[in-house]
Amino acid sequence: MKNKFLFLIPLTPKAYLTPNRSALRALSLQNLVNQNYDNWSAILIGKTDETIPKTSNFIILDVEGTKEAKLQAATKYIKDTNLDFDYLIRLDDDDMFNNKLLSKLAEKEFDIYIDKYHTFWDASTGSIAQQVPYWFANTCIHKKEHALTAYGTFPRDTTVFTKEKPYLIENGHGDFHKYYNQNHTILVAERNDPLYVRTLNPDSHSSLFTGDFVKYMNLFGIWRGNTLKNYSFLKDFKLPVLPNVQRKDQDFMFKLKNTYAMLKGLMNFQRKVIWKDQAALQMSKVILPYANKECVNCLLTNSDSEDITFNSKGVCNYCVSYEKKHLATKSKTDRSKDLKQLVEQIKTVGKGKQYDCIIGVSGGIDSTYVAYLSKQLGLRPLAVHLDYGWNSELAVTNINATLQKLGIDLFTYVINWEEIKDLQLAFLKASVVDIELINDFAIFAALHNEAHKRGVKYVLNGMNIETEGEKLPKGWAHEKFDQLNILSIHKRFGKVKLKSYPKLSYFKRYYLTVIYKLKWLPILNYVSYNKAEVKDLMIKELGWRDYGGKHFESIFTRFYQAYILPNKFHIDKRKFHLSVLICSGQITKEEALIEMQKPIYDPQLLKEDYDFVLKKLGLSESEFEAILDLPIKDHLDYDSYIKKHYKYHAQFFKFMKPFTKIIKTLRGIK
Ligand SMILES: [Zn+2]
Secondary structure, eight states: OOOOOEEEEEEOGGGOOOHHHHHHHHHHHHHTTTTTTTTTTEEEEEEOHHHHOTTTTTTEOOOSOOHHHHHHHHHHHHHHOOOOSSSSEOOTTSSSSSSSHHHTTTTTTEEEEESSSSSEEETOOOOOEEEOOSSOOOOOEHHHHTTTTSSSSSOTOOOOOOOSOOGGGGGTTTGGGGGGOTTTTTEEETSSSSSSEEOTTTTTTHHHHSHHHHHHHHHHOOOOOOOOOTTHHHHHHOHHHOOOOOOOOOHHHHHHHHHHHHHHHHHHHHHOOOOOOOGGSSSEEEOOOOOOOOOOSSSSSSOOOOTTTTTSSSOBBBHHHHHHHHHHHHHHHHHHHHHHHHHHHHHHHHTSOSSSSEEOOOOHHHHHHHHHEEHHHHHHHEEEEEESBOOOHHHHHHHHHHHHHTTTTEEEHHHHHHEEEEEEEHHHTTOOOTTTTTHHHHHHHHHHHHHHHHHEEEEEOOOOOHHHHOOOTSSOOOOTHHHHHHHHHHHOOOOSOOSOOOOOHHHHHHIIIIIIIOOEGGGGGGGOOOHHHHHHHHHHHHHHOSSSTTTTBHHHHHIIIIIIIIIIIIOOOHHHHHHHHHHHHHSOOOHHHHHSSSSSOHHHHHHHHHHHHHHHHHHHHHHHHHHHSSSSOOOSSOTTTTTTTGGGGGHHHHHHHHHHHHHHHHHHHO
């Protein structure tokens, strides 16, 4: 059975019908008639004229009065005539309904279909603006039984009361959404394919009411070109009487304020309505609306990742797993003894070689401390730095200054900028979350290869459980050794041949770790690591300088974490890093919450970074914004070791065991 949809459309009173309003009404109604679906009807309430398209889908109710009175007349008509339909939609007669939507919902079963992004059309210039409030717009698709449930309050100034409580469909603006809860199936429209577009025009009732059209329009956010999938017809539409309005440009500060408002809207929406994105299905099902749950210990909530769970005490699985790992490390009563043994081993194995270990340096606090420690322990490290074209000057200054003070040699591995640029553009177009995979993998690969080339068997790194935990929440990042994923995304979207970009295939990595026995040492796990204290020490001893943000040694990383992640993927990494600091007892939850209140980005710096990053990647603002608007893809939508090689990990190791011995003997590896 195909769903039957019913629209309720209060008509604009004659007194307000300017030539523009009239033209918009004709467009709005004609647009309904043009739908690629036929099982629908619409009740038009009010006085009609010759601009109304002739169709049997329209039921005309000749009732005058306020909009509220008209809605009540329509619901009374529905009840009196026992009208047959499955879903009910409220629409104003100048708003544009998505005329390809109903065919998609023809056989879907849901309680309500809503827009997360409320979309506005400036009918005088053709531009589009979007906002995300946490409430539902009046125009959404309700299942009949919900639409006609007595619920909520009448809108203010309603003059006609036919009953004590209104039906949900007659509720005041943004009020009825509280009705829906975790037991309901809530479908959410995609950003570029909203369920309807609200029209704004200079002589609309509400804009006349405001008096200043420019100011009025600026209430709706940033105006851009039309990128909406099913609304191309809006581009060709011209108002019969073009209004004499001077449109002021929206300057940078305005856009910044609005981007912030949008971000806040998204967070609010996320907090109040938790949905599960299913971009592939073109729609999303909201799960657990309003039933947001925050870990009693840290900052994570069930909206942060699909795999977050809570135990009976309300502690999240990330906290539980941190505690387990931490106990395991702590239970070895004396980590310094382990460290001493390890250092002896490194020295013995490295005897006669120019260097006995490799350390990766980024200029950040973790790797600087690793360099410092390695000298304290009497090791002879070679520092390897990856130059991928984005390092901030401060990072480079930090590296040079600290290594010079420590007397450590530096090898800088330079990747051709055109290759990195091509890879980053490919990842942006692929619409996957972990763009940093490009340089994280490159660092791993370069360190492995450099160690192998120089006959070194130990790589010291700055990963640590004390302040980083182990793994980001699911969906925040991708597996960092997945060369296949990088290459397959690049193959699909890239153009430049990768020559200098370091490689480390699954099999090469197997060879280096199992046969060559390269050891990857998270040395900070062997010492107690209090970040604040270590920072002071590094500043005092080595003249190290702080960036004011984790991993902000690269401008791209800063822009990625502070702009792309929150804007496109609704991820604020600070939340996780602060949560780990809470777990390790370095800050309290209250302190972390205060930290989260701080703006993620200094506005001036955002402007500089935004311009800088776009210029460096050769993207115009509209190209970049279009990329941000692309529906989010999973890394596994592309080829990956996870889908292939890792599945046969255990079998492969078992199979290779006898050969490993032979290869070792042949190669003379002890
Ligand atoms: Zn937690």
